[in-house]
Each structure stands twice: as C-alpha cells, then as structure tokens.
Amino acid sequence: MKRDSLPRLVTALVGLLVISAFRPAAQDVRLPHRPDSLKFAVIGDTGTGAGPQFEIGRQLATIRSGFPFEFVIMLGDNMYGRQEPQDFVEKFERPYAALLQGGVRFYASLGNHDNQNNRFYKGFNMGGERYYTFVRKNVRFFVLDSNQMDPRQRAWLDEALQRSDDEWKICYFHHPIYSDGGRHGSDVSLRVTLEPLLVKYGVNVVFAGHDHIYERVVPQKGITHFVVGSSGELRRGDARPSPTRAAYFDRDQSFMVVEVDADDLFFEAVSRTGTIVDSGSLQRKPKT
Amino acid sequence: MMRSHAATAAHPRIRHQARRKAGHGALTLLIDRFLLLPIGAVIALVWANTAPESYFHFSISFGFVVNEIGMAFFFALLTQEIVEALMPHGALHSWRRWSLALIGAAGGIAGATAVYLGFVYYQYETILATGWPIVCAVDVAVAYYTLKIILPRTGALPFVLLLGIATDVFGILVVAPRHPVLEEHAGGAALLVGALGLAALLRVLHVRTFWPYLAVCGTLSWLAFFREGLHPAFALVPIVPFLRHEPRRLDLFADPPDDDATHHFEHEWNVVVQLILFLFGLVNAGVLLQGYDSGTWAVMLAALVGRPLGILAAVGLAVAAGLHLPHRIGWRELVVLALASSTSCVFGLFFATGILSIGPVLSQLTIGVLATAAGALLAFGAARLLRVGRFAAR
Numbered sequence: 001m002k003r004d005s006l007p008r009l010v011t012a013l014v015g016l017l018v019i020s021a022f023r024p025a026a027q028d029v030r031l032p033h034r035p036d037s038l039k040f041a042v043i044g045d046t047g048t049g050a051g052p053q054f055e056i057g058r059q060l061a062t063i064r065s066g067f068p069f070e071f072v073i074m075l076g077d078n079m080y081g082r083q084e085p086q087d088f089v090e091k092f093e094r095p096y097a098a099l100l101q102g103g104v105r106f107y108a109s110l111g112n113h114d115n116q117n118n119r120f121y122k123g124f125n126m127g128g129e130r131y132y133t134f135v136r137k138n139v140r141f142f143v144l145d146s147n148q149m150d151p152r153q154r155a156w157l158d159e160a161l162q163r164s165d166d167e168w169k170i171c172y173f174h175h176p177i178y179s180d181g182g183r184h185g186s187d188v189s190l191r192v193t194l195e196p197l198l199v200k201y202g203v204n205v206v207f208a209g210h211d212h213i214y215e216r217v218v219p220q221k222g223i224t225h226f227v228v229g230s231s232g233e234l235r236r237g238d239a240r241p242s243p244t245r246a247a248y249f250d251r252d253q254s255f256m257v258v259e260v261d262a263d264d265l266f267f268e269a270v271s272r273t274g275t276i277v278d279s280g281s282l283q284r285k286p287k288t
Numbered sequence: 289m290m291r292s293h294a295a296t297a298a299h300p301r302i303r304h305q306a307r308r309k310a311g312h313g314a315l316t317l318l319i320d321r322f323l324l325l326p327i328g329a330v331i332a333l334v335w336a337n338t339a340p341e342s343y344f345h346f347s348i349s350f351g352f353v354v355n356e357i358g359m360a361f362f363f364a365l366l367t368q369e370i371v372e373a374l375m376p377h378g379a380l381h382s383w384r385r386w387s388l389a390l391i392g393a394a395g396g397i398a399g400a401t402a403v404y405l406g407f408v409y410y411q412y413e414t415i416l417a418t419g420w421p422i423v424c425a426v427d428v429a430v431a432y433y434t435l436k437i438i439l440p441r442t443g444a445l446p447f448v449l450l451l452g453i454a455t456d457v458f459g460i461l462v463v464a465p466r467h468p469v470l471e472e473h474a475g476g477a478a479l480l481v482g483a484l485g486l487a488a489l490l491r492v493l494h495v496r497t498f499w500p501y502l503a504v505c506g507t508l509s510w511l512a513f514f515r516e517g518l519h520p521a522f523a524l525v526p527i528v529p530f531l532r533h534e535p536r537r538l539d540l541f542a543d544p545p546d547d548d549a550t551h552h553f554e555h556e557w558n559v560v561v562q563l564i565l566f567l568f569g570l571v572n573a574g575v576l577l578q579g580y581d582s583g584t585w586a587v588m589l590a591a592l593v594g595r596p597l598g599i600l601a602a603v604g605l606a607v608a609a610g611l612h613l614p615h616r617i618g619w620r621e622l623v624v625l626a627l628a629s630s631t632s633c634v635f636g637l638f639f640a641t642g643i644l645s646i647g648p649v650l651s652q653l654t655i656g657v658l659a660t661a662a663g664a665l666l667a668f669g670a671a672r673l674l675r676v677g678r679f680a681a682r
Contacts (some may be wrong), residue, residue, distance in 0.1 A: 018399035081412050112581070112648060115414045145413050150645035151470040175648050185578050189646050192348055 006220065006239065023118025029067045029257055029268055030279065037261035039067060039135040043231035044075030044174075044209025045111065049091040052253045053232040055272050061098035063257060063270065072096075075113025075209035075228055076174025078124065084113045092123055094257075107134065109143045112175035133160050139171060139260050140166035142203070146171035149193045157194075161201035168260055168284060171198060172207040178225040180242040183235055198223055204284055205265065213239045213250040214269050216278055219245070223280055228269070231255045249277035290608040319562045322429040325634060328569025329658065336574030339423060347571045348646070354571045355641055356520045358564040360510060361557050363460070364524035370453060372533045388614070389450030391606045392599045396451065396459055396629060397424050399598015404590035408582070416583045419653045421466065421643055423633035424459035426658075427450035432666045437676040443614025444625050451599070456635045465520040466643040476516030480526070480539035482506035486532035501527055565634070572636050573635045573658060579651035583588040587636070587656025592663055620674040627670050630663030 031039075041060055046053055058214035076234070079091050100106075100123070110116060110125035119126040126132060129144035131153050142160060145153065161169065175184075177191035199221045207262065217225040223238060230253050239248040253272040258265065263286065269278040318324050337345040388567040400423040408416045431452055436443045495501075502524070510523035603622060607613060613622065636657035644650040672679045 083412060083414075110415075112415055113413065115412075117414075148468075148645045148651050150468045152468075153645075155470055183578075184339075185482040185576075187579070187648055187651075188342045188576060189348075189651065190648070192341065192344040193646050237576060 003283065012106075029063050029277065030276065031067060031257060031259045031266045031268060032261065032264075033067055033259070034261045037067040037259050038139055039257070039259050040136070041069050041072045042075065042172075042207055042226070042228050042256035042258060043072060044207070044228040045077040045212055045230060046074065046095075046232035047077060047079035047091040047113070049080075049087070049095070050231075050232070052234065052272055053091070053095045054071045056231050056255055057095035057097070057099065059270060059272065059274055060096070060255065061102075062274070064102065064104070067257060067259075069257060070105045070136065071116040072099065073143075073172055073207065074106055074108040074124070075172055075207055076109045076146075076155055077113045077209060077229075077233070078108050078111065079115070079118060080113050080233070082169065083118065088121060088123065090233075095125070100230040107143065109173050110145045110147065112147055131156060133164075135166060137260070138262070140164045140169055142169065142171040144171065145189070146173035146175040146190055146208070147191060154193065154197070158197055159199060161203070164201070164251040167263070168205075169201065169203045170205045170207070171203050174208060175210045176208035176225065176227045176229075177206070178217045178220055178244060179208070179211045180215055180217075180240045180245045180248070181213050181227065181229070181235070182238045182240045185240075186213045195223075205282065207256075209234070211238065213248060214256075214277065215239060215245060215249075216269070216280070218244045218246045222285075226256065227241040228254070228256050231261075233283065236254070247278040303432060310344055319559065321433065322562075322565075324562050324566035325569040328566040329573035329633070329637075332570045332572070332574035333577075333658070339575055340522050340576060343574050345363060347574055350567070350571050351641070354564065354567045355638070356514075357510070357640065359568060360524050361561050362564060362568075363522055364506075364528050365557065365561055366456075366532070367451075367528040368533070370457070370551045371529050373571075375533060386450050386454075387681040388606055388611045389447050390454050390602060391456035391524070391611070391636055392447075392603045392626075393451045393458070395572070395600075395602020395605075396426070396455055396595040396626075397598070398603065400424065400590040400595040402598075403594025404586050407586045407589055411582050411586075413582045413586075415649060416586060416653070418466075419583060419587075419640070419644060419649065421459055421462040422639045422653055422657060423587060423594070423632070424455060424462060425632035425639050425657075426452035426595075426629050427631040427633040427635060428456065430631040430661070430664055431628045434631075434667050436627060437678065438628070438667065438671045439479070439621055440623055441615075442616040442677070443622065444617055446623055447614045447617065448629060451629060455629075459635060459639050460525075463639045463642040464519045464522050465517070467517065468643070468645050469514075469517040472517035473515040476512040476514070476518075479508050479515065480510035483512060484526060484530075487527050491530045491532070493663055498531055505530070521638075521642070534573040553622040568634075573654070575651045575654045575658075577655065579648060580655045581648070581652040583649060583652035584656040584659065587632075587653055588659050591630045591632050591636075591656075592666060595630050599626040599629060620676050623674060624667050624671045624676050627663055628667040630660060630666065632634045632657055632660045632663075635677075636660065 056263050080089060087221050105125055106123060108126055110130060118124060119130055120128050131143060133140060133142050142157060168257040175187045175190055177194060203223055206223055207227045208227055211227050212230045212233040212235035213227060214230055215227040234253050237250055239250040249269060254277060256267055256268050258267045258271050265282040267280060268276050302501055385422050401420055404420050404423045405417060428449060431448045435448055483505045487501055488498055505527045506524050509527050510520050513520040513523040596653055640650060675681050
C-alpha cells in the first residue's frame with residue numbers, strides 16, 4: 001500500500017461510518033400484536049421478478065416471524081411482462097416462497113398489466129372472479145377490478161356493501177382514486193363512480209397501487225386511502241407535494257403491515273430495507 | 289352521418305330559422321364544417337383537466353342520454369344516406385362503384401386491427417385487447433374535408449366516403465353486441481318484430497311523415513335494443529329503411545335534393561344532430577391527459593400506420609387483380625387518401641364508449657382516439673412531400 005493512500009482509506013472509512021450513522025436502521029414492527037387481532041400485509045405492483053421484489057419477500061418473511069400475519073392482499077400488477085406458467089414461478093412463487101410455505105394466502109386484485117385470466121391462478125385466490133369479497137374476523141374485504149367499472153361490477157359492489165354488516169369494510173383495487181403520484185395521480189372518473197358507494201356504505205379504508213410510490217392520503221369523506229404501488233416497481237421521487245398528502249415514501253420499495261383489533265386499525269409502511277417509513281392508527285366510528 | 293348543408297340546404301323554412309338563429313354566420317359555418325363536435329371535445333378536454341370532478345359528474349350524468357338516446361338520431365341519418373345510395377340509380381347500386389373502396393376498407397380494418405392487437409400482445413397488455421373494435425373507425429368528416437382541400441375534383445372524395453362508411457358500418461356491427469349492460473331482459477326480439485311490422489304497415493299505408501316511424505316504431509325498437517343488451521344508439525337503423533327514400537349520389541357533405549316529405553327526417557333533425565354531436569364531444573372527449581398509457585400508443589399506431597398500410601396493400605392487390613383506381617387518382621394520391629382516412633375521432637370515440645366502461649382503459653384509449661386527429665396533418669405533410677393535388681408542381 002502506498003503511503004499517500006492511507007489518508008484516503010481513513011477518509012473513506014470515516015465517510016462510510018458517517019453515512020451508516022445517518023442511514024435509518026431496520027426496525028422491528030411496532031404494531032400492538034394483540035391476541036386474536038386480524039393481521040395482514042399489503043403489497044402492490046409487485047410482479048417484476050427482479051431483485052427488489054425478492055428483497056420485499058424476504059422482509060415480509062422476517063416480519064412474519066415476529067408478527068404472524070395470516071394473509072397478503074395484492075393491489076394489482078401482480079405480473080409484469082410475459083405471463084406464462086413459468087412466470088408465475090419467477091414473479092410470484094419464488095419471491096414469496098417462504099410465506100407460501102408458511103401457509104400465507106394471497107388475495108389478488110387485477111391491475112392493468114395483469115392478464116385477466118390470472119384470476120384463475122390458484123395462488124391468487126380470486127376464485128376465477130374479477131371482483132369478489134371475503135371476510136376475516138370483523139373485517140370484510142371488497143376486491144375490485146378497477147380497469148373497467150362496468151355496470152355489473154358497480155351493481156355487485158352496491159349489493160355486496162349493502163349486505164355487509166361487518167365492523168370494518170376495506171376496499172382494494174389497482175387504480176387509486178386519490179393519489180399524488182406524478183405519473184398517474186388520482187383517477188377522478190373512477191372516483192366519481194365509486195366514491196358515492198364507498199361513502200354511503202361506510203367503507204373505512206381503501207388500498208390501491210398503480211403509482212409506484214407509498215402514500216397515505218388525508219382522509220377523504222371519512223375514508224383513509226393508501227397508495228402502495230412500490231412493492232416491486234418503484235418510481236423514485238414521483239410523489240408530488242399536495243395538501244391531501246398525509247405521508248409518503250418514494251425513495252425505495254415498500255409494503256404495509258396492518259393489524260385490526262375491535263375498533264382499532266394499526267398500520268405500518270415498511271421499506272425494502274426494513275425501515276418503518278410511516279405508521280399510525282385509525283379508529284372506526286361506531287355505528288350510530 | 290349528417291350533411292353539411294344542415295342550415296344551407298334544409299327545408300327553406302327551417303333553413304331560414306336556423307340561419308336566423310345562427311346570426312347568419314358563425315354557427316352556420318360551425319355546422320357546415322362539422323366543427324361543433326371538435327369544439328365540444330376541446331371544451332371537454334380543458335374542463336376535465338382543470339376541474340375533473342365536476343366534469344366527470346357532468347359526463348356520467350349525461351352520458352346515457354347523449355350516447356344511447358341522442359346518438360340514435362346520428363345513426364339514423366347515416367342509415368338514411370346509405371339506404372338512398374344503395375337504391376337503383378344511387379351511388380352504391382352498382383358493385384363497380386364501391387368494390388375497390390370496400391376492398392380498401394377491408395384492408396384498412398385488417399391493418400389497423402393487426403397492428404393494434406400486435407402491439408397489445410407484444411407489450412403483454414392483454415387487458416387492452418377488448419378495445420380492438422375502436423380502431424375500426426374512420427372519421428368521415430375529417431377525411432372528406434382534408435381531401436377536399438388537397439385533392440378537389442378527383443375521385444378521392446367519393447372513394448374516401450365509401451371507404452369510411454364501410455369501415456364504420458363494420459365497426460358498428462362489431463360494437464353493437466359488445467355494449468356493457470347491467471342485465472339483459474327477455475322480450476326484446478318480440479318488441480323489435482313489432483316495431484318492424486308496424487313500420488312496414490306504415491309504409492304500406494303510404495305514410496310519408498317520419499313522426500309515426502320515429503315516435504312509435506323507433507321507441508319500440510330502442511326498447512328492444514336496450515332490453516336485448518344491444519347498443520340502443522343503433523335502434524333506428526332497422527326502422528329508417530322503411531321511410532320513403534329516393535336515390536342519391538353519395539356526397540354526405542353536399543346539398544341533398546331540396547324537395548319533399550321524404551327528406552323531412554333529415555331536414556328536421558340535421559341541426560339537432562349537430563347539437564347532439566357537440567354534446568357527444570363534450571360528454572365523451574374529456575379525459576385526464578395524465579391517463580395516457582400503452583393503449584394510447586396502440587390506437588395511434590393502429591390508426592396512423594396500420595390502417596394506411598392496410599388500405600394501400602389491399603388496393604394494391606385489387607389493382608393487380610384488375611380493378612381500376614378512381615378517376616385522377618394515382619399511387620401518390622392514394623397514399624394521401626390512406627393517411628386522410630387514419631383519423632377516427634367521432635366513430636372512434638363512440639366505439640370506445642360503446643364497448644368500454646368508465647375506468648383507466650377507456651381513458652387511455654380515448655386519448656389515443658383523439659390523437660388520431662394527427663392523421664389529417666400527416667395527409668397534408670404527405671401531399672406536400674409527394675407534390676400531390678394542390679401541392680403539385682405547376
């Protein structure tokens with residue numbers, strides 16, 4: 001080693017130490033983890049088959065060891081590009097192998113990049129339907145195909161929401177009706193069609209993807225909207241400043257973990273490296 | 289399709305009234321040049337991108353009335369044109385008159401569809417595949433006026449009219465049964481049979497005024513289409529042939545015979561239909577420009593590249609097989625004509641809203657349809673480059 005390279009090496013080491021000191025360390029999930037609560041994870045815009053998707057898969061598995069969520073909801077664009085049988089292995093089964101082996105079920109919605117026939121794929125648990133509903137404990141989930149809000153789907157949602165007397169109503173689909181993503185943003189035509197039903201029947205939370213960022217939107221008409229579109233894809237720096245933006249993260253891939261217990265819903269958004277980038281809780285307004 | 293003579297060649301009394309209302313100037317020009325629809329479309333685009341929530345409330349509230357009731361009159365007038373052109377001594381009575389244009393239309397449809405589906409599947413965007421009928425649309429008015437400027441007094445005008453109408457009729461046949469509806473009801477077929485039977489009876493009784501055909505038969509037919517899940521905008525199509533007609537040359541945008549009760553229907557409804565087209569543009573063309581995506585490029589490529597190539601290839605094969613090009617049209621002119629046919633605004637918009645429901649897929653395809661207006665510019669560019677028509681070297 002040359003004599004003059006030693007100061008450079010020291011400088012580099014000091015620099016690395018400084019950087020790592022300021023880099024947020026991976027944190028443990030801080031959700032209450034109450035007994036008998038409903039625990040699930042949320043991922044969106046996942047199906048790239050690339051490294052970050054695998055890293056998110058590993059983070060999910062790590063978190064599950066301490067926070068045993070039962071299932072994962074998928075917000076669409078579960079598969080990008082070719083969608084042959086081998087692609088389901090490369091872009092779904094391998095990245096989430098640990099979860100699948102642990103018995104975690106995935107409940108998918110369809111995005112614009114998904115082949116509509118993917119609803120028949122068993123791993124997505126869609127029962128062959130573009131839109132469907134399922135209930136876990138005190139929460140009913142309404143899964144929509146937002147590519148087209150055809151009259152039949154809207155009528156189905158109207159009826160399904162009307163029938164539901166579950167304490168929590170959570171709706172999820174691919175295209176956000178509120179988003180401050182720079183590339184896509186809010187789909188207002190969809191909002192005008194859907195929102196009256198969501199408000200009328202007291203939907204509490206909406207999850208969507210499409211914009212490749214994480215965003216929590218200031219509650220709109222009593223509904224909290226999340227955009228979770230960066231669990232595989234990422235559009236770095238795409239979140240635009242807006243008065244409706246409550247929290248956001250657009251520097252790395254991310255996903256969410258959620259816990260619902262009685263009238264409380266706790267959430268955390270977690271980055272690819274395990275950093276908690278947003279957290280909070282919502283309280284359900286009891287029926288009057 | 290309506291006539292541009294809405295105010296200038298209608299029944300004298302109506303013409304007078306229309307002109308008086310139009311201030312004898314601006315509105316007449318707007319109607320004559322089919323400008324009300326693009327004006328409606330521009331207003332919609334600006335509105336949707338500046339106050340989207342109020343725009344979409346408006347468009348969803350009025351969509352049904354405009355698209356499924358109002359547009360029925362537009363298609364009725366188009367049917368009237370075609371029926372009269374198909375009559376003995378009409379422009380389309382002889383197969384020789386329309387065979388080459390029909391072949392060109394088939395080539396255009398095949399080319400546009402192949403490019404659209406090829407692009408969609410190449411991009412693995414299979415959700416967009418259902419939108420293929422949208423590219424089976426030619427904006428006849430734009431094509432006509434583009435060629436009227438570039439190639440006046442040639443066989444290009446009737447040729448492009450025939451080609452456009454044939455393309456759009458094919459599109460209508462494809463779109464009608466694909467209309468997304470909440471539910472279908474039994475009994476529609478019986479209603480339609482009743483409507484047709486009644487229309488036949490009115491014709492036998494030599495009823496010349498169109499009102500009974502419209503009010504009774506048209507209403508029954510509309511209900512029949514609606515109940516069967518067919519697009520109700522086409523409900524007057526089977527009724528119009530029962531009206532009394534007389535043969536005509538096919539020139540949709542020229543003055544029709546200014547005569548009698550047989551044209552009451554179109555005279556009465558011409559200006560109304562133009563206003564409906566304005567509302568049609570206003571209700572349907574508003575999209576958030578942020579919504580562009582793969583479907584936008586698919587529609588543009590299909591219309592601006594696929595259709596012209598398909599037309600040229602098909603006509604080339606037909607000429608090789610012995611058919612003749614229209615009067616004063618050579619290959620360079622045909623290139624310009626094919627490009628002029630690539631704009632698909634009115635019918636493209638209608639087909640898009642006819643087969644797709646509200647959502648991002650519709651938005652991105654609608655942007656593509658609006659962008660095909662560039663076809664007219666391409667036609668002018670090609671004409672200048674190839675020194676065709678008004679750009680020919682003196």
